Amino acid sequence: MAMDFSGIPAARLRRHARRAQAAWACQAMLLAAACALAQPAWSAEASKAAPDPVLATLQKIQDAARKLDYSGVYTYQQGGVMLSSRIVHLVDGTGERERIEMLDGAPREFLRHNETTQCLVPEKKVVIVERRRGDRFPALILGEGKGIPENYHYMQRAGTSRIAGRECSVIELTPKDSHRYGYRLCADIETSLLLKAQTLSQHGGVIDQISFSSLQIGDKVPSGQLASSWNTKGWQVFETAMTPVDLAKGGWRIPFPPGYQPVTQVSRPMKRGKQVKQLVITDGLAAISVFIEPYDTDGDTALANGAVSTGAMNIFRTRIGDHWLTALGEVPAETVRDIAERTEYVPLAGR
Template sequence: MRTEFLAKTLLVLACGLAGWPLAAQPVSPAAPKAEPQAAGEPGAERSVSDWLLRMHNASRKRAYVGTFVVSSGSGSLSSARIWHVCNGDQQMERVETLTGAPRSTFRRNDQVITFLPDSKVAQTERRESLGLFPNLLQTGDSSIPEFYGAKRVGSERVAGFDADVVRLVPKDKLRYGYRIWSEKKSGLVVKLQTLDTDGSVLEQAAFSELQLDAPVRMDKLAAMMGNTAGYRIEKVEMQKTTALAEGWSLKGAIPGFKPMSCFKRPTGAGAPSADAAPVAAGKPDGTLQWIFSDGLASVSVFVEDFDPARHAHEGFMAMGATQSLSQHVNDWWITVVGEVPPQTLKAFAQALERSK
């Protein structure tokens, strides 16, 4: 479970900040570099969209290598080494776990391969990850400012870099808040805390060591990604669909959360955490995964046939900031997963209905 917790957080934070879901949106190489901002300067009054767009663009234009540590309020602690490089619209990354079961994940735009050395299995897939900030380049249509406010609350040093500390405050009880450390010169996120409705830290992810503009070579990472000798290849096929086509709908919208995508996951893959790596291969005729986002937080609704041998425990579970709710409804097993408060998951579960 701890390995999945790390994998999920790393792929959501590290890959999300690198702009994987927005790879088709070019960033002009002529864009001016951001300069350091003092507390009293105009940068301190940036809007929530301005702050987030700056953070997003920073990692799309920087190569870096660093050690990343993820911890939760419950005491779980995991770490990994990250190599990230970009070349225009091409984004590539390697994430190597340093704790728990060995795991190496490579990502080139929407292509993902995860090497599991203990079992000598390499899982390949195409993943339309939401990332951390999925709607950042759609600021004209973004509802983020309607549900979050942003304010600069100070500055600190993280991994040797001066950083602005920005607080993202939710305007209702349906979403968590965030405290983000953004490197002053570039805007790169170097530390992130997810805060519960009382302001307590649920989960923290931070670089303990970071080298910006590191000499990371994309061709070298690509060669490592393609070297599957000695591994059994498992291709995870995710079939794109719509909830309506599968006979599902919501009775009412959950404020701020918009449907992003919908897939059929492989039979036997079950309902993992919202962004965890798949655990089994198979044909895409099993679990339905319907993904929603408010621009910052994401929620996945999983629907599968009820199996009494596997589906015995209803109710809530938590791992860091990730909450899950499972329940048996008629012939179905419903699981709602996301980095949101339990009442938000309950609202999704209550709104879900069979339309045919």
Template sequence: MSRSTHGAYHGVVTLQRGDEMQVMQISHSVSGDKASEQLTKLTGQGAQVVRADHPLNCVHTGHRLLQLGESLGTESCGVAQYYRFQVTPGERIAGRQAVKIRVEPLDMYRYGYLLELDRETGLLLKSSTLGRGDLVLERFQFANLSYGSAQPEAADVDVVYQASHPIVDDEQASSAKAELEMPWSITWLPRGFELTDGGPGAMGRRTYTDGLAAFSVFLEPLSREIRPGEGIAREGSTTSYTRGLRLSEVPVLVTVIGEVPVNTARMVADSIRWTH
């Protein structure tokens, strides 16, 4: 690959969930050892997410799980333990020739994917999330793309959100770990999912990823019982599953939300236990 995927690029992307289509502008730039990104919604209510000065050498849990090269020759195969990969020539997307990667889950607890990457740079040009029977649940695709060009003019937006990226020192990490160990735990997860988020003040939240999919679990103690039953909402590949439980005689509301099938979210919720 002659052009680094860490270089500057700008483009317009579409995100389709069922009958709903959103159009967004993406800008990625690099200065020294820092990258800055800007995502602007061009349809509906104008909104923008900005992430500035993100270290290029920062490796998140999902990135680490996808780095298979370091695992070759060892007993660990990373995400390949949970998905089957097939690589074939792809089509032309946003004027760029792509390589197609079909990602099939090896169990019923996660979705499949159809990924198309720029053959020259490795940038993801198109991504489809696949449900049962290869039903397309959600599709992301570049409509146009340019590398190394000047950043496009800013669009009119109503809301600007600054994405945070706290640097956690050893003392904070120890505090977060102790906090995560109490007062509740999840006793079942699909194989390959690892804890990726939960710091001080996050006692009611856990976030997990297997490198491709991610979901979060929220636990809220209630002052009184709620009617038995469960609530399910789905938008594209995102599932929101909610139900009331009693944990050690304490009524709680559990919500599992993320890119997993309903049955996976239900099983995760059923596995929650008080640790005290």
């Protein structure tokens, strides 16, 4: 765990990070959706124009997550923390329908119909609506994914493994540099559905992992499982309003690590009525968000620059002039720190 750099205990910074993450609660869970804003998803048609065996394999995994009917329980493990969720995914004449219910911690539900996702927050009786594609596990690719072969070594291991009672083949993606983690994937042999994904350190150790513990695939999945367990009558409904922005024209010079490309730049409302700008960059598998918010002379005086690390998630926060800049992503700590420390704000640069 990294310490902050101004004498304020790291525990205090961690509390602030948790508050910030809570303020972003459903938006953070929809990070994959933001990654798809600016570019269309990589498609089978694109693969015909430029066939690549790595992308072809990963696209089968992506297609399985989007086109199959399945339901089950998966567990996300990060250090000593384990959180389980129940997922139901069906495809009918109206497109994709999905329900994710968090089984541990504060109750949360995510109801998705194609590009529209509702995040249910029962303790506040609030529904947050976001009209963006919300791919999550067992989906895999972010954006177009074309740069994946340039940034990762691909290897399919001999033999098979067994997850949730199903045979799966093991794929390893090893980073070609220090700006990203590696991944070990286990894809169902019969359907190519992703059954387990592990994030690997530079030394091959498992940083975090997500895996099905029970799973049904096919027409045995009842559509009744898509219904929410909450009666939301009378709940407040908020829709996330996002406006496209051009950070470079606004004077922001944000360096991208090699292999990462911007996929969206938006302004969105956040806590205390602030407008927060968000940049999302991705290499096709890993994603990094950069949040820029105004510095509040009344409420932010106790905050400081610093770093927080939890499993694969790393956060680095710094003050640049009259702004706070926060870089976060499931990438090495040095990657988000480098982005934050090298970012410059020159208001006249874009004029």
